[in-house]
Amino acid sequence: MHKGFRFTSALEMAGIYLVVGILVLAGMAVSPKFLTVDNLLSVLAAVALLGMVASGMAFVTYSGNLADLSVPAIMAFSGIITVAALPAGLPLALAAGILAGLAIGALNGWVVGRFNANSILWTLAVAFFMEGFMRFMWSNNQVYPDTEPGSTGVAFIGIFRTRVGPVPLIVLVMVAMFIIAHLVMTRTRFGRESQLVGSNRAAAQTSGIRVSRVVLLNFLAAALAASIAGIFLASMNKLGVFYLGQGYDFRAVTAVVIGGVMLSGGRGRVAGVFGGVLVIGLLTNIMQFIGITSLRQNIVVGLVFIAVVGLQQYRLRVRGKDYA
Amino acid sequence: MPKRYDIARLLNEHRALLMLAALWVVLSAFVPTFLSTHNAATILKGASLNAIVAIGFTLILILGQLDLSIGAVVMLSGMLTIGLQPQLGWIGAIAVALAAGGLIGFVNGWLVVKARINSFIVTLSTMTTVTGLMYLYCDGGSKSVNDFRFADWLETPILLFLPPMAIIALLLVVGFNVFLHRTRLGRNLFLVGGNPEAAWLAGVKRDRYVMMGFVLCSCTAAAGGALFAASLGAMTSAAVLGARTLMTVLAAVIIGGTKMTGGKGSVLKSYFAVLMLTTLFNGIGCIGLGFEVQIFVNGLVLAVVVLYEAYAIHRHDLLKGRRPGLMQEAETGAVFKDDAVSNNMEEVEMRSNNDRLALVCVTLVALAAIVTNAVLYSRDMSRPIQITVSAPGAPVSPAAGEAMREQGDDVYALRGTDGQPYLLPSREAAAIPPRPEDPSALPETDKGHWWDIEFAGWQVEKAPMPESPKDGPKGKRVVLLKAGDHPYWTAYVRGFNAIADAYGMERKIFNSNWNMDLQAQQTDQAINERPDMIIFAPVDATASTLLLRRIHRAGIPCITSNTIPCDEAMKYCIAWTGPDDWGQFRMLARVFADAMNKQGGYAVVRHMPGSSPFFARTYAPITELREYAPDMKLLAMDTANLEAEGTMQLVSAWLSKFGDELKGLVLAGDGFSMTGTLEALREAGREDIVIVAAGNSKTGMDSVKAGEVLAISYQSAEGDGALAIHSAARWFNGEHLDPVVYLPRHIITQQDVDEFMPAQW
Numbered sequence A: 001m002h003k004g005f006r007f008t009s010a011l012e013m014a015g016i017y018l019v020v021g022i023l024v025l026a027g028m029a030v031s032p033k034f035l036t037v038d039n040l041l042s043v044l045a046a047v048a049l050l051g052m053v054a055s056g057m058a059f060v061t062y063s064g065n066l067a068d069l070s071v072p073a074i075m076a077f078s079g080i081i082t083v084a085a086l087p088a089g090l091p092l093a094l095a096a097g098i099l100a101g102l103a104i105g106a107l108n109g110w111v112v113g114r115f116n117a118n119s120i121l122w123t124l125a126v127a128f129f130m131e132g133f134m135r136f137m138w139s140n141n142q143v144y145p146d147t148e149p150g151s152t153g154v155a156f157i158g159i160f161r162t163r164v165g166p167v168p169l170i171v172l173v174m175v176a177m178f179i180i181a182h183l184v185m186t187r188t189r190f191g192r193e194s195q196l197v198g199s200n201r202a203a204a205q206t207s208g209i210r211v212s213r214v215v216l217l218n219f220l221a222a223a224l225a226a227s228i229a230g231i232f233l234a235s236m237n238k239l240g241v242f243y244l245g246q247g248y249d250f251r252a253v254t255a256v257v258i259g260g261v262m263l264s265g266g267r268g269r270v271a272g273v274f275g276g277v278l279v280i281g282l283l284t285n286i287m288q289f290i291g292i293t294s295l296r297q298n299i300v301v302g303l304v305f306i307a308v309v310g311l312q313q314y315r316l317r318v319r320g321k322d323y324a
Numbered sequence B: 001m002p003k004r005y006d007i008a009r010l011l012n013e014h015r016a017l018l019m020l021a022a023l024w025v026v027l028s029a030f031v032p033t034f035l036s037t038h039n040a041a042t043i044l045k046g047a048s049l050n051a052i053v054a055i056g057f058t059l060i061l062i063l064g065q066l067d068l069s070i071g072a073v074v075m076l077s078g079m080l081t082i083g084l085q086p087q088l089g090w091i092g093a094i095a096v097a098l099a100a101g102g103l104i105g106f107v108n109g110w111l112v113v114k115a116r117i118n119s120f121i122v123t124l125s126t127m128t129t130v131t132g133l134m135y136l137y138c139d140g141g142s143k144s145v146n147d148f149r150f151a152d153w154l155e156t157p158i159l160l161f162l163p164p165m166a167i168i169a170l171l172l173v174v175g176f177n178v179f180l181h182r183t184r185l186g187r188n189l190f191l192v193g194g195n196p197e198a199a200w201l202a203g204v205k206r207d208r209y210v211m212m213g214f215v216l217c218s219c220t221a222a223a224g225g226a227l228f229a230a231s232l233g234a235m236t237s238a239a240v241l242g243a244r245t246l247m248t249v250l251a252a253v254i255i256g257g258t259k260m261t262g263g264k265g266s267v268l269k270s271y272f273a274v275l276m277l278t279t280l281f282n283g284i285g286c287i288g289l290g291f292e293v294q295i296f297v298n299g300l301v302l303a304v305v306v307l308y309e310a311y312a313i314h315r316h317d318l319l320k321g322r323r324p325g326l327m328q329e330a331e332t333g334a335v336f337k338d339d340a341v342s343n344n345m346e347e348v349e350m351r352s353n354n355d356r357l358a359l360v361c362v363t364l365v366a367l368a369a370i371v372t373n374a375v376l377y378s379r380d381m382s383r384p385i386q387i388t389v390s391a392p393g394a395p396v397s398p399a400a401g402e403a404m405r406e407q408g409d410d411v412y413a414l415r416g417t418d419g420q421p422y423l424l425p426s427r428e429a430a431a432i433p434p435r436p437e438d439p440s441a442l443p444e445t446d447k448g449h450w451w452d453i454e455f456a457g458w459q460v461e462k463a464p465m466p467e468s469p470k471d472g473p474k475g476k477r478v479v480l481l482k483a484g485d486h487p488y489w490t491a492y493v494r495g496f497n498a499i500a501d502a503y504g505m506e507r508k509i510f511n512s513n514w515n516m517d518l519q520a521q522q523t524d525q526a527i528n529e530r531p532d533m534i535i536f537a538p539v540d541a542t543a544s545t546l547l548l549r550r551i552h553r554a555g556i557p558c559i560t561s562n563t564i565p566c567d568e569a570m571k572y573c574i575a576w577t578g579p580d581d582w583g584q585f586r587m588l589a590r591v592f593a594d595a596m597n598k599q600g601g602y603a604v605v606r607h608m609p610g611s612s613p614f615f616a617r618t619y620a621p622i623t624e625l626r627e628y629a630p631d632m633k634l635l636a637m638d639t640a641n642l643e644a645e646g647t648m649q650l651v652s653a654w655l656s657k658f659g660d661e662l663k664g665l666v667l668a669g670d671g672f673s674m675t676g677t678l679e680a681l682r683e684a685g686r687e688d689i690v691i692v693a694a695g696n697s698k699t700g701m702d703s704v705k706a707g708e709v710l711a712i713s714y715q716s717a718e719g720d721g722a723l724a725i726h727s728a729a730r731w732f733n734g735e736h737l738d739p740v741v742y743l744p745r746h747i748i749t750q751q752d753v754d755e756f757m758p759a760q761w
Helices: A002-030 A037-062 A071-084 A090-115 A119-137 A152-161 A169-187 A189-199 A201-206 A211-237 A248-258 A270-290 A294-318 B004-013 B015-030 B037-046 B048-062 B070-113 B119-138 B149-155 B164-182 B184-194 B196-201 B206-232 B240-255 B267-287 B291-319 B324-332 B340-382 B398-413 B447-454 B487-503 B516-528 B545-553 B581-595 B613-628 B644-661 B672-684 B698-705 B717-732
Strands: B477-482 B506-511 B533-536 B558-561 B575-578 B601-606 B633-639 B662-667 B690-693 B711-713 B740-742 B747-749
Touching (some): A002 A270, A002 A294, A037 A071, A037 A169, A037 A189, A037 A211, A037 A248, A037 A270, A037 B644, A037 B672, A071 A119, A071 A211, A071 A248, A090 A119, A090 A152, A090 B291, A119 B240, A119 B291, A152 A169, A152 A211, A152 B672, A169 A189, A169 A211, A169 A270, A189 A211, A201 A211, A211 B644, A248 A270, A248 A294, A270 A294, A270 B644, A294 B119, A294 B633, B004 B015, B015 B240, B015 B267, B037 B048, B037 B164, B037 B267, B037 B516, B048 B070, B048 B164, B048 B184, B048 B206, B048 B240, B048 B267, B070 B119, B070 B206, B070 B240, B149 B206, B164 B206, B164 B267, B184 B206, B196 B206, B206 B516, B206 B545, B240 B267, B240 B291, B240 B516, B267 B516, B398 B487, B447 B581, B447 B613, B477 B487, B477 B516, B487 B506, B506 B516, B516 B533, B516 B545, B533 B545, B533 B717, B545 B558, B558 B717, B575 B717, B581 B613, B581 B711, B581 B747, B601 B644, B613 B633, B633 B644, B644 B672, B662 B672, B672 B690, B672 B698, B698 B711, B698 B747
Parallel strands (some): B477 B506, B477 B533, B533 B558, B558 B575, B575 B740, B601 B633, B601 B662, B662 B690, B690 B711
Antiparallel strands (some): B711 B747
């Protein structure tokens, strides 16, 4: 029984990698320059930040809380705080940035977990007032690090630009975050509790799971991932400002859902989300190779998204596992 | 007798109306400019887009579904309305827009009902797809019509102070309210959303209702978009409009008391909530606080509402199943009785009591509102608006004139944070080539194709302009309607304030956050303030025509700034001041070509669609290079919305695709798009590529200094703001202004970059 479940769940995940495979073939057909190490690395680098955010967002969706719309605010806030705290030294600044992001995550998690507030609405409200707060505090300005040679600012800017051999650090961090997220979700008690909370919150409550704590941790995971991505984003842009990170909310949800995590909660795999991120990266890359402008890419992305998700749902329905 | 808990519940039931009333009372008491029929009309008119969209959104939430595509539908339908009006007339165009909305709703409904996909996912996908379709239709530009009669009719008061636009919104709200509560079809929506099992047992076909809900939701969104576009006589493709509409409507509907879980909601309450948010934005603007406060308060109100509702349910859940008596007490305020039936009866009676009380409250508020408005109306009518036009030809004493000129010289001596003067006295005369016969017949790669945009305003025949009072700028009240918040605009305001202070001018600043809807409201608000001058920085070059015309009709002199409006719009303003985007990029293109020995392939990273640099900073270099360096080949052009990550991905793909063929890049911005580009080049090890970009941010200047970038244009943000207010001051002095006043043109290279440090932003 248990084995059977694992097998089907692996099959579900294989679906998204089938799409990845098709896209790779399509890319090879489009251009001989597609399947080069450089190009594939650039695809990975391009979706690295999105992947980081999605690896955290997956926890929120998995536990049945749809999405965290305050992700852009978390990214911007952690970036600004890190840049502002740079005079205190790089490690301290990074810690401050992540703590700032976690603080928002804790607020989200506490409210949604404790009072079962609607997560979409609550995180939207948080995104609104955080935007106002950041605009007000920094008077709509960009915060720059000190870029004197040898200063912490230079080290901070270098974070995004670090490479390990030919591979950019951000790609490694993204992969590491996915592996950790995968292990946490499948191998820990917290992961199993998240699944139960996502499948049936009331049942989880009744069976003695501290739902509020589990939800809090889920939002903290999303906030942690978003803060790390936000710090990389600030490092890339060499500054912190209130609008960095805009659009990552819906983009990350797209990656999570296309990767097979059900919005109804309790179903899906982190490895699938990684596949979803790859699909988005490859699709954009191929369209750029063909020369489809970004104005029209929207149409293709929207259609591919609904087609893939529709197929997943259809397969579930055929097997009588229709939860949605 | 209602108990404490009942009153709390009653207050909560009508929270949107109460918040609205409270806001009106507070603002009327403390903000002198707030209470007038003009402002009331501004609010009612300004709320109409969101109000109409909120109707359908309320329906969809009642059904327990979600529709994220409304913002995109608003934009597509607005674009269709304007695009098809010349062929089909207003009725035909609006009908097509509504049909398109209905079709999108049908697709949404079909996917939710038949394919059984969660509506969040379905509409997330339609949101992206419909945005793409909108761009496909308009190609990232704006559309406009030449016939303003319909737009004029929409905003001319026909019933007391109410213009048709507000009345249409009101009628739709009332109509849908009746539909929801008084017809079987409407009431079944609540059943389907609130209790699907009961609906099924009652033989209500859920699927049909859900389908109907999605179609109605998209149709109302389309109606809102069509009406909005018609009221402007134009439509912008800047996606901010759609995104903000979605967010504001979502917030408003929830504040109005509609539940996301379905089965509960009211169109009327959503309307009150939309009005409340519009009033909030209006009032905060009246006080003179910025967008940051508006969005903050908006978030706070939403947070409190969400928290309160969650807490109420939480409290309910805590009591549930533990002590039924306590629960009953908490719910009804009644002491638990043994006789359940009588208890029920009592509850029913209490409910009807509540309803009666609510009705009385609502009637009282409505009556008060009507009376206040009637009083205001008669007061406003009896006191005609005073237009500040001084007696023509009032002589300026020579001494005063002398002092002014001296003051003016001081202004030229002022320097900005980059050490450059805010203003340069001499301006080179612009050489305007003759207009081609039919610019649109020429290909896009021909200079002539863009003539109307590049040289907008130079040869337009101005409508009669208000007379200058010729008494100098001191003490004049100026309203600045700025396009949005960005570090560039922070610097802009710095320059603006420096010159205004030097002249002793008063000013008030509104910020529309790149949202056309908000800018339309703020224009009305600015007119209501009756300032001596409005300085208008358009969100959209084309869609601002009617707004400028409105200002002109109110008899207020207006100078446009920063984004150059289209030819038609230039009729209604005294002058435009700002950067010569086209000229700068032509200069930049020549520097670019020289560095590349006039050969090799190049690509263009474009600005955001829906903005005017989207065209200027793409086609100025392309057309210039075609003539100046015909051997250079345009390989690709695309936008990444000025995001670093997106640009990095785009440029990386180009590098993979074109390889060594790609020798140069033209960037529409030297901020994030430059950062992304440089990253992509570094990863590919291509330091040989020549880059030029629009400037001049800190990022850009650092890159020029480091030798990573060949050249950027000098576009002083502080100078931009200073030039606008300085031109206003010159107008108050009675000086003649050219129709177009450019900032100085300059290209920054490694040789002179130090002169422009430190960067303004």
